[in-house]
Amino acid sequence: MLSKEEIKEIDKAISIAPYKKAASVEALKAVQQHRKWISDESLQEVASYLEMSAEELDSIATFYNLIFRQPVGKHIILVCDSISCWVMGHDKIKEKLSELLSIDYGQTTADGRFTMLPNPCLGTCDCAPAMMVGNDLYRNLKTEEIEKILNKYS
Amino acid sequence: MATLYIDNQPHEVTSGHNLLEVCLTLGLDLPYFCWHPAMGSVGACRQCAIKVYKDENDKKGRLVMSCMEPVTNNQRISITDAEAKEFREQIIGWLMTNHPHDCAVCDEGGSCHLQDMTVMTGHTYRKFRYKKRTYKNQNLGPFVNHEMNRCIQCYRCVRFYKDYAGGKDLDVFASKNKVYFGRHEDGTLESEFSGNLAEVCPTGVFTDKTFKQHYTRKWDLTMAPSVCQHCSLGCNTIAGERYGSIRMITNRYHGEVNGYFICDRGRFGYEFVNAPDRVRQPVMYGKTVGRDEILNEIKKLLKESKVIGIGSPRASIQSNFALKELVGKNNFYHGVPENEHDMAELAIQILKEGPVRTPSLKEVENADAVFILGEDLTNSSPMLALAVRQAARVKPMAEAAQAKIPDWHDYATREFVQDKNGPLFSATVHDTKLDDIATEKYYAAPDEIARLGFAVAHRIDPSVPDVNQYSEDLKKLADRIAEGLKKAQRPVIISGLSSESVSVIKAAANVAWALNKTNKNTGLVLSLLECNSLGLAMMGGGKLDGAFNAIFHSHADTAIIMENDLYRNGSTATVDKFLKMCRQVIVLDHTPSPTMSKAHIIIPAGTFAESDGTLVNNEGRAQRFFQVYEATDVIQESWRWLLNMGVNAGNERMSQWKNFEDITKAISEEEPMLKGVETITPPANYRIAGQRIPREPHRYSGRTSMNANINVSEPKPPEDPDSSLSYTMEGYRGLAPSSMIPYFWSPGWNSVQSVNKYQEEVGGHLRGGDSGLRLIEADTNKEPNYFMSVPEVFYPIADRLWIVWTHHIYGSDELSRKSASVAQRVPKPYLLLNPSDAEQLKIAEGQPISFEVEKHLYELPVRINKTMPQGVAAMPYALEGMPATGLPAWGFLKKT
Amino acid sequence: MEKPLTQHLRPDGKPLSLKEYEQVGGYQALKKVVKMTPQEVQTLVKDSNLKGRGGAGFNTGLKWSFVPMNVPKPKYLIANADEMEPGTFKDRVLLEQTPHQLIEGMIIAAFAIQASEAFVFLRWAYKTAAEEIERAIHEAHEAGYLGKNIAGSGFELEMHLHTGVGRYMCGEETALLNSLEGKRATPRAKPPFPQVSGLFGKPTIVNNVETLCCLPHIVNNGAEWFKKLSLTQDAGTKIYGVSGKVKKPGAWELPMGVTLRELIEEHAGGMQDGLKFRGALPGGASTDFLVEEHLDVKMDFASVAAVGSRLGTGTVVVLDDQTCPVGFVKNLEHFFAQESCGFCTPCREGLPWIEKILESIENGKGREEDIKLLDAHTRLLGPGNTFCALAPGAMEPLQSALKYFRNDFEKHVKEKGCPHSKKSKYQIAN
Ligand SMILES: Cc1cc2nc3c(=O)[nH]c(=O)nc-3n(C[C@H](O)[C@H](O)[C@H](O)COP(=O)(O)O)c2cc1C
Numbered sequence A: 001m002l003s004k005e006e007i008k009e010i011d012k013a014i015s016i017a018p019y020k021k022a023a024s025v026e027a028l029k030a031v032q033q034h035r036k037w038i039s040d041e042s043l044q045e046v047a048s049y050l051e052m053s054a055e056e057l058d059s060i061a062t063f064y065n066l067i068f069r070q071p072v073g074k075h076i077i078l079v080c081d082s083i084s085c086w087v088m089g090h091d092k093i094k095e096k097l098s099e100l101l102s103i104d105y106g107q108t109t110a111d112g113r114f115t116m117l118p119n120p121c122l123g124t125c126d127c128a129p130a131m132m133v134g135n136d137l138y139r140n141l142k143t144e145e146i147e148k149i150l151n152k153y154s
Numbered sequence B: 001m002a003t004l005y006i007d008n009q010p011h012e013v014t015s016g017h018n019l020l021e022v023c024l025t026l027g028l029d030l031p032y033f034c035w036h037p038a039m040g041s042v043g044a045c046r047q048c049a050i051k052v053y054k055d056e057n058d059k060k061g062r063l064v065m066s067c068m069e070p071v072t073n074n075q076r077i078s079i080t081d082a083e084a085k086e087f088r089e090q091i092i093g094w095l096m097t098n099h100p101h102d103c104a105v106c107d108e109g110g111s112c113h114l115q116d117m118t119v120m121t122g123h124t125y126r127k128f129r130y131k132k133r134t135y136k137n138q139n140l141g142p143f144v145n146h147e148m149n150r151c152i153q154c155y156r157c158v159r160f161y162k163d164y165a166g167g168k169d170l171d172v173f174a175s176k177n178k179v180y181f182g183r184h185e186d187g188t189l190e191s192e193f194s195g196n197l198a199e200v201c202p203t204g205v206f207t208d209k210t211f212k213q214h215y216t217r218k219w220d221l222t223m224a225p226s227v228c229q230h231c232s233l234g235c236n237t238i239a240g241e242r243y244g245s246i247r248m249i250t251n252r253y254h255g256e257v258n259g260y261f262i263c264d265r266g267r268f269g270y271e272f273v274n275a276p277d278r279v280r281q282p283v284m285y286g287k288t289v290g291r292d293e294i295l296n297e298i299k300k301l302l303k304e305s306k307v308i309g310i311g312s313p314r315a316s317i318q319s320n321f322a323l324k325e326l327v328g329k330n331n332f333y334h335g336v337p338e339n340e341h342d343m344a345e346l347a348i349q350i351l352k353e354g355p356v357r358t359p360s361l362k363e364v365e366n367a368d369a370v371f372i373l374g375e376d377l378t379n380s381s382p383m384l385a386l387a388v389r390q391a392a393r394v395k396p397m398a399e400a401a402q403a404k405i406p407d408w409h410d411y412a413t414r415e416f417v418q419d420k421n422g423p424l425f426s427a428t429v430h431d432t433k434l435d436d437i438a439t440e441k442y443y444a445a446p447d448e449i450a451r452l453g454f455a456v457a458h459r460i461d462p463s464v465p466d467v468n469q470y471s472e473d474l475k476k477l478a479d480r481i482a483e484g485l486k487k488a489q490r491p492v493i494i495s496g497l498s499s500e501s502v503s504v505i506k507a508a509a510n511v512a513w514a515l516n517k518t519n520k521n522t523g524l525v526l527s528l529l530e531c532n533s534l535g536l537a538m539m540g541g542g543k544l545d546g547a548f549n550a551i552f553h554s555h556a557d558t559a560i561i562m563e564n565d566l567y568r569n570g571s572t573a574t575v576d577k578f579l580k581m582c583r584q585v586i587v588l589d590h591t592p593s594p595t596m597s598k599a600h601i602i603i604p605a606g607t608f609a610e611s612d613g614t615l616v617n618n619e620g621r622a623q624r625f626f627q628v629y630e631a632t633d634v635i636q637e638s639w640r641w642l643l644n645m646g647v648n649a650g651n652e653r654m655s656q657w658k659n660f661e662d663i664t665k666a667i668s669e670e671e672p673m674l675k676g677v678e679t680i681t682p683p684a685n686y687r688i689a690g691q692r693i694p695r696e697p698h699r700y701s702g703r704t705s706m707n708a709n710i711n712v713s714e715p716k717p718p719e720d721p722d723s724s725l726s727y728t729m730e731g732y733r734g735l736a737p738s739s740m741i742p743y744f745w746s747p748g749w750n751s752v753q754s755v756n757k758y759q760e761e762v763g764g765h766l767r768g769g770d771s772g773l774r775l776i777e778a779d780t781n782k783e784p785n786y787f788m789s790v791p792e793v794f795y796p797i798a799d800r801l802w803i804v805w806t807h808h809i810y811g812s813d814e815l816s817r818k819s820a821s822v823a824q825r826v827p828k829p830y831l832l833l834n835p836s837d838a839e840q841l842k843i844a845e846g847q848p849i850s851f852e853v854e855k856h857l858y859e860l861p862v863r864i865n866k867t868m869p870q871g872v873a874a875m876p877y878a879l880e881g882m883p884a885t886g887l888p889a890w891g892f893l894k895k896t
Numbered sequence C: 001m002e003k004p005l006t007q008h009l010r011p012d013g014k015p016l017s018l019k020e021y022e023q024v025g026g027y028q029a030l031k032k033v034v035k036m037t038p039q040e041v042q043t044l045v046k047d048s049n050l051k052g053r054g055g056a057g058f059n060t061g062l063k064w065s066f067v068p069m070n071v072p073k074p075k076y077l078i079a080n081a082d083e084m085e086p087g088t089f090k091d092r093v094l095l096e097q098t099p100h101q102l103i104e105g106m107i108i109a110a111f112a113i114q115a116s117e118a119f120v121f122l123r124w125a126y127k128t129a130a131e132e133i134e135r136a137i138h139e140a141h142e143a144g145y146l147g148k149n150i151a152g153s154g155f156e157l158e159m160h161l162h163t164g165v166g167r168y169m170c171g172e173e174t175a176l177l178n179s180l181e182g183k184r185a186t187p188r189a190k191p192p193f194p195q196v197s198g199l200f201g202k203p204t205i206v207n208n209v210e211t212l213c214c215l216p217h218i219v220n221n222g223a224e225w226f227k228k229l230s231l232t233q234d235a236g237t238k239i240y241g242v243s244g245k246v247k248k249p250g251a252w253e254l255p256m257g258v259t260l261r262e263l264i265e266e267h268a269g270g271m272q273d274g275l276k277f278r279g280a281l282p283g284g285a286s287t288d289f290l291v292e293e294h295l296d297v298k299m300d301f302a303s304v305a306a307v308g309s310r311l312g313t314g315t316v317v318v319l320d321d322q323t324c325p326v327g328f329v330k331n332l333e334h335f336f337a338q339e340s341c342g343f344c345t346p347c348r349e350g351l352p353w354i355e356k357i358l359e360s361i362e363n364g365k366g367r368e369e370d371i372k373l374l375d376a377h378t379r380l381l382g383p384g385n386t387f388c389a390l391a392p393g394a395m396e397p398l399q400s401a402l403k404y405f406r407n408d409f410e411k412h413v414k415e416k417g418c419p420h421s422k423k424s425k426y427q428i429a430n
């Protein structure tokens, strides 16, 4: 069941759209905010709230890479793998992360703390390499700092 | 008109189209995938690339997608330009990077659009040397098979299923080169039109699952033009046979009737032909006998007894006519219930004597306002529902046209139009699958639906009586509907027999007639119940009750019952009594029924597949279907059996009728309403260049050896005395007359896309005109003779429920439900109730309810539906073992 | 040197509040505009020769002029703040630090086309910007710059922030519209153009953030002033940026038309020690390489086009002599293949194939014919051949790399591996 807050957020998105379906991306975002990912069940709930079929909504959900249709960890690590970060050695950052967390891209740590994903350009190319953990952006990364950064996230 | 220079040759073409359409209409071979004549262009596949030049001096040109460019006057294009050709070839190259190259084991092989285009573009060598991506397939239910690895991502499937047919449970998922077409999870496709995916998909992703179970290459099928037997719309089909069984039904394009599509009942309902319990031998008094014994016995009975004949709305006019001739005019009865009989006659009266024309399905698609009274079209006449779905876009599309967006520009028009729809006004007993596009929905008892119709008609022409005791809300509703219809240029009113309400049909006629006073383009569609309901009603004959009474009152003692299960059409008690009182019951049918189980003599009739015949659809269009294959000497058309009987018994007139043509001519001469039916196909001696039209493709294989296990010498192919089709692969390879196209094929076009070559203009009429003969044309200048009696208000009554039928696409039709695939979709009987009625009766969803209706005691589980009107309950129409008559009526609740 | 767009950036990176913005002349342009006719605003902007900063460089005033004026509400104005072009980080500065400037620009643009609703389409990753814009919209609303009867003029405008959920395609203006409609971000065919049938089928203008930010200044100071800011015929200033192995990567507002050399050597401090300049993408991932011989090219739309590339977003990505150009291009093509929406065949199937070829070349499994195949793809995926500009954009760095660094490709094939193998050890499967 959609929670009160979820419904409030979805209703807000509906209020500025000419029809309910148009709020689908906002609705998925709102529910993901609360539940971390969009399970089949969540998908059904949102779909029926927006008077869409599960197929219609899933078609949209699976298009966008930041709507998660699989369980993810508590914190999402997005490692920029685009050109400036590549030039500046993002591979070392990624390797360090893999070493510390024992996960590869697309995987979640055994304790469920982190999921690591590659992400296109984070728009901070002058401060490459960069990554985001949750909502926090880290720039000019050095492998030595990574452990300290991760420790901030329980 | 415009002049278009293609590779420097001038061509006169019609404007308003895109370049691809124009090139195809000119007969040029230009490859494409995502474009579809009924669905327009989206520019996804990039296969149809050509060059466009600014003027004669432009030598370089610009590569464009021909499906996305409107034709303009004096435009210069090139199809043969080297860059365009290279690009088109490379498109196949790209598509093939992930295609599994599994033609040898693919059901599509041999009639595959992708194969054709691959050959057409000359792509022969694969340069991609990496791993291919693979997908998981889904189980999509009994009708459609799924093999995603073959997908070339043309998006046609979702465009048809969602955008065109309004389906909700098929979509495209993910992005980049991982896009996936299917359902959100495994499960049966819910759309009633899902089978069209098999034809719309250019490769083997979506294929006919029933075909797979007895697969044959399409070139190995013996095929004949046929007409669907499963509702009154008369969609054109192609039926294919191998080794004596029907293997597949596909759409047969008809520019006025079904266009490119058919419904799933029509496509998958054919398996009754192959059913293991098919009647295959004559049986006399419990013993299997031969042909002569039967004929001699009948000869004796005809001489000694007083014989009546009961015809059938699911049998051809030839069979009904032959029966009538055999037993005599006065002893021939239509085998339909009283109510249905009266309604069919009323329908004829309305269509013939009223001023409003009945439009074809194609014309319904072009209506700019629709008012449906009392019909759940998706279930009773599915393709009509599909046509209405298109009509709902007509008015919004006109706005797009004003913004200069051409109608073939599919996504652009959809983006412009957004969710605008209609007007579509729907008045039904409960919710229907068209509700999602309805401008106004009204759920009520049939009499109330009729009252709304009267109210609307009155608002259009005050000489129609208004309804009394009408609430303000309903008055406003009627105002809105009347306004919407008056504003339309081509309004269509739709009603039909499935409401079982004469008042509803009359109300619909009133609305149409009132509109016609000021708008001669008004249309009125009345759907009927069976494939030849109208044809039968056009022939004289008594009511079924007359047949019962003839036996009950000893005016007769023997009955020949043709292709009719009386238990569907009369109450069990009456039919029991009738069959018991008959000294002899002779049943002529192909499919066992409770009636047959009580017959003394059983004669195996041919199904549509083993028969030639003519049916009249709800539009009044007489259409012929052809025998697909010769059956055994004892399985033959009912009419042929009846002719044999007549001849054997010395009926002189019948002795003169040697074949299909003779009997059809006799019908034309004798039945005033069926005049001209013999003209709808060329005569049996028709030849093109001295040749017949072959039922088998020229690649048909195995003819000399396919029966070698029985007999090594190749049997002589059967002759067809009834038509100019041959049973072989030899014959004329060019275009057949439109009524006689056994399959679509053209050099280089082995898939169904070859239909383009058969049309005057792609997506338009078949060359030489679409087939069939409209037997009813209205005189729009006539003064309407309105129906004046408005039904009374419907009041619910305590302890009773007004019980009406609700139709099911799978289950309500007698024959298609015998199909193993369709059988899986048939619902269990139930009673549909409004929640407050259920609450009052203290019954929850799924619990049983007992009631008596027309002396029949039922105990059915309850289904609750909040759109059901109070005091009204609905029961599925004519499920197996349930009658198709007796409702609507009061049901008296029994305490449980 | 005037830097209208960035003149009020604060050292702490925090944006000006509404009050502070008003104190430095903010929203004066808006007050001026609402006294003009929409036509006058359009003419002013057309005359200023402002060209879109989103990459295509189309005259902004001209683009607006295709919007039908006398049609019923609503019409839409959208700020394209999706900035996902690899190597691009110029809008971020404006979004995070000058939200009111953007909003004022949007109101001016909306007035010019008489739009009644506006959206900022912001990419997911710009979290700070999201907060600042949300706050600024709220402030502007409170102050009567948004809502009904703006600045007493009778003009009304509602503004909303939409944050995306990934996908580079969302930056393509028609795909952006689909995304805003809650659909898959696949592009739309043009025509019909968004000006006629855009968001929810209504007339719509999509402008880049930087484009919009120029507007208040053009209104305040006039078209002539704006043209004079530039060193060339393309008007205004431009936010340029440099990334890669230079000493001081960053972004700077400079007169339109500074040279590439000036950008790299002066503003970015030159190459890192020990490295040589090998080439650069002048304006993001979907532009052609420029090489040493082009260092003196003026960085404006026409001049960069004249040497076979595009100004694009004006944010330069530098390739140094120690970085493998094949690996560099492979990274780009991986990006494009992954970001293809999957709608049209050449892009959906062609780009992954290119990526696979580059990967095999890089890993020493390349064959001679592979290079020819790459050549063919750069031609076959050219403009007009695909549904939108993503794939042709993807071909720009590839075709120019094949031109300028062909030797490197051939060497990879011949020597069965990457000569920069020290680096390639770290190459990871993306
Ligand atoms: C694949 C693709 C991605 C794009 N991404 C962006 C983007 O992130 N931001 C942007 O302003 N323009 C982007 N554009 C350009 C837009 O389509 C559009 O031209 C621009 O927003 C118009 O604004 P302007 O006229 O102010 O330049 C992209 C184009 C393509 C083809």
Ligand code: SF4
Binding pocket: B150, B151, B152, B153, B154, B155, B156, B157, B158, B181, B200, B201, B202, B203, B205, B206
């Ligand atoms: S499934 Fe078939 S129809 Fe649908 S996109 Fe794929 S190939 Fe086309």
Ligand code: FES
Binding pocket: C187, C340, C341, C342, C343, C344, C346, C347, C348, C386, C387, C388, C389, C390, C391, C392
């Ligand atoms: S996604 Fe635009 S060209 Fe393919």
